[in-house]
Amino acid sequence: MxxxxxxxxxxxxxxxxxxxxxxxxxxxxxxxxxxxxxxxxxxxxxxxxxxxxxxxxxxxxxxxxxxxxxxxxxxxxxxxxxxxxxxxxxxxxxxxxxxxxxxxxxxxxxxxxxxxxxxxxxxxxxxxxxxxxxxxxxxxxxxxxxxLVPSVFVAVGSHSTCTADELPLAATRTVCYLNEDDKDWKVLTALPMEASTSLAGLTVLDNRLYIVGGVHGVDKRAVDASFCYDVVTNTWSLLPGPRQPRYNFTLIGLEGCLYAIGGESQRTIMSSVEIYNVTTKDWTFAASLPRPVAGVACTKAMSRIFVCLWKPMETSEIFEYIPNQDVWVLVSTLLKHQSYGHCMVAHRDNLYVIRNGPQDDFLRCLIDCYNITTGQWTSMPGHYGNSKGSLFTAVVRGDSVFTLNRTMTLEYTVAGNKWKPCKEMKGFPRNGSVWTFLLRIPKERKELTVFQMN
Missing domain, CATH: 3.30.710.10 (Potassium Channel Kv1.1; Chain A)
Incomplete structure (x- = not known):
């Protein structure tokens, strides 16, 4: 040496x-x-x-x-x-x-x-x-x-692909953002006809929206193509799909790469993971998860990727992906009676694991906090309302957590060991799953017509 x-x-x-x-x-x-x-x-x-x-x-x-x-x-x-x-x-x-x-x-x-x-x-x-x-x-x-322009809260519903003949009937196939001054939703862009957000992977990387995989048809045929939306140029581009066509998987972006984690293929749950390099435009296989999983809870904290896996009975395990070693490492384990982590978001160096309440109660969720620096768990006091799955859409901006369902957008403030509701705004009336994320929309972009949703 x-x-x-x-x-x-x-x-x-x-x-x-x-x-x-x-x-x-x-x-x-x-x-x-x-x-x-x-x-x-x-x-x-x-x-x-x-x-x-x-x-x-x-x-x-x-x-x-x-x-x-x-x-x-x-x-x-x-x-x-x-x-x-x-x-x-x-x-x-x-x-x-x-x-x-x-x-x-x-x-x-x-x-x-x-x-x-x-x-x-x-x-x-x-x-x-x-x-x-x-x-x-x-x-x-x-x-x-x-x-500068602030990051805005963006949402898109669950839509399958459509044909040109179906397009006039698909007016809701739009990506929308919340105008917090008007407390209303406005159209950002329409989805390409060939794109599916049904059981797809969606994430934002470097202020670009990526839609990967998904299904079309009642027989859940996997969509091979991927799509990228550039909010600055207001354009969509076509990308190659993963080597293993998949749906009901988790997509997350970090340092110039997209990670497609787990999911299903031909109704078989998988443990495989693929990485898409945005620069080279290539997909490569990475280390597989410890076990097969679909729709896994995943988040980024301190430029690190964490997933929450279930291990019956009543065990939620936090794993971290180590890129330079290409391994998944067990970080910590949470044992809770009749409860599993269903969603995970990060704020500072804290992972917030949102899990069902007593007796599989999904209307009153419980939240536990894991600090990745100290390795300590804390339980947040009280129950959190999860009407129509709002907590499962949680997105963090600064010290705020935005949650969304068909009737209400609720902003929480992260304060101490609890989330305090601080502002209510209009909901996003869409049936099925809703994807939420943050984007920065350029100032010079023309203000679009208010999206009238019935």
Whole structure:
């Protein structure tokens, strides 16, 4: 192992040279240049504090530390100086309502532009709650936040494919978004005729909506094609379907890839997982789930993928997918009498597992919280109304959780160990399953006609 010494401030660190070369553009450039410093016994870095370097090494080694304000400042300075992309991504994962203003201003000061963009968008999404604090920022930073568009709550019903003759009868085959000022739903786009959202996989990645698989016909024939909607250009494009045609599976996007997890094929439940690389446009098989599953509860937290599997009797298991090892790892187990996790959403480093109430009661759900940093479970007090499956459509934006059914959109505020209802808006009257997600709609896009739903 090639060990190098790096002096930062008054501290000397002995670390792996290959680690520094892999994680930091600064060291890659230094060793490529052949400068005299890279041949010295000790590399001396001036005008940085040691704590930032400690954090950078920890993240480079696979740790995911939660940082306080002072540590965040030193980590941002260190990430900018060393051009350490993994540390920058970790800081993005730590963004929350407590530190977003600090990260936004510090990343602008040090030129850490990826974090700058992410924190600005986070603040814009929570503008209503953070508006009073924005006045303490420099004017140009406030103006930049206000120039952005917030993420909006979007929904689409469950629709099979249709023909040109059926199209006039398929007026509800539309993707709609909630205008929170008007408290009403408006049309975003119509689904392509060949696209099915019935038992399909839907997710958003990099502000694009992906629809993969699904079924058409009463005999549940799998749809081979996939579709991508670009909200900026207001256009749909056709993508290849998974190698294994599937339906009733879970689709989730992370770091330029789509993950198609489990599902059914020819009425057989599968454990297989496929990954679609958006850049190469190729599907490849990944490590299979520990057991076959359809419609598995899944979420992302801190740029990590988690699924909730059932294991009779009365056991819900949380597994994490580790991309660089291509393995599923058991994270934790939840044992509850006559109850299983049916939906899972993430806020900060918490996974919220929504499960049926006593005696298979789905109208009064219970929620348990698993913290992926501490490894601790907590039970949220009380029951949560789940009329017409509203909780199973939960989407998190900032410190809010949006839920939806045919009669009401209910926004909760995540506060302490509970969700507090804070605002009611119009529901989305569609029969069957409803898919919900967030998108940023450009300002220059023409405002569409209000969608009249009976």
């Amino acid at each position: 090639d060990i190098v010494k790096v002096r930062v401030g008054d501290c000397v660190f002995e670390t792996n040279k290959s680690l520094l070369l892999r994680e930091c553009e600064y060291f890659r450039a230094l060793y490529r240049s052949g400068m005299v410093e890279c041949h010295q016994e000790e590399i001396h870095v001036r005008n940085l504090k040691a704590q930032g370097f400690v954090i950078m090494l920890a993240v480079a080694s696979g740790d995911r530390p939660i940082l306080n304000g002072d540590e965040i400042l030193e980590a941002i300075e260190c990430a900018a100086f060393f051009q350490a992309e993994p540390l920058s991504r970790h800081l993005q994962d730590l963004l929350n309502s407590d530190n977003c203003l600090l990260m936004y201003q510090a990343s602008a000061t040090y030129g850490l532009w990826g974090l700058h963009e992410m924190s600005a968008q986070f603040i814009r999404n929570m503008y209503r709650d953070l508006q009073e604090n924005l006045k303490y920022l420099p004017q140009e930073l406030t103006e930049y936040v206000e120039s």
